[in-house]
């Protein structure tokens with residue numbers, strides 16, 4: 001379905017980003033990977049995509065650096081001839097009460113989880129408009145719609161990306177480019193394992209106990225969403241029917257935000 005399309009997936013060296021990159025590659029899209037990681041992790045991510053029979057490359061842009069982000073978009077256009085799909089996924093978390101929240105962590109969360117998407121969209125959109133087709137998918141969160149304590153920067157950034165999504169969707173409403181957000185609930189990735197470790201240590205729980213406590217506290221289904229589930233939703237947004245989905249914040253959260 002996506003043969004002859006090329007995709008940038010930011011933060012795709014692990015977790016949700018890698019899952020979405022694999023799902024797009026399985027539909028035939030060429031993939032520009034991005035994210036942090038050692039040589040072994042980068043090679044494994046590239047191999048996972050190459051094994052699906054599509055072209056793959058990697059760009060190491062740091063999502064806190066606007067000039068590097070601009071180069072990521074330009075390098076992808078040069079490598080594959082176009083940027084058709086942009087998945088803004090790179091993200092970090094920091095958990096602390098606001099009085100103790102380090103200034104530097106606030107700036108980093110806002111830069112990576114929100115401002116980087118402004119820069120990628122700004123540079124990729126003209127390329128998409130020129131080809132009269134494009135799909136921008138912003139990975140927000142249930143925290144783009146509701147809040148939790150001690151996650152002020154993350155909740156602010158994720159609410160921000162939901163707003164950015166709507167604004168870009170309106171600006172592109174009469175073009176072949178769509179912009180939507182995906183709002184996952186808990187997904188068992190490195191970002192969440194850190195929170196499970198902290199919870200297990202604080203409550204004297206085993207890893208398994210901390211996992212079920214964490215997911216059950218928010219999600220009525222008591223089940224983690226997977227990168228594969230989210231990949232399937234991203235593929236749908238890239239489909240023909242996806243052309244009429246504009247400015248949506250699509251939840252995949254096991255009922256978290258229905259409460």
Ligand code: NAD
Pocket residue numbers: 010011012013014015016017034035036037061062063064089090091092112113139140141142183184185186187188189190191192
């Ligand atoms: P993860 O830690 O596995 O992946 C994060 C990715 O971002 C990695 O590839 C990492 O290298 C990259 N990254 C971090 N800092 C970067 C930087 N400065 N420059 C470039 N890349 C950088 O975590 P994940 O859970 O897969 O998170 C992916 C996205 O999904 C994030 O935006 C996160 O907020 C969102 N999300 C996660 C969950 C969850 O439960 N895991 C839920 C909702 C939303």
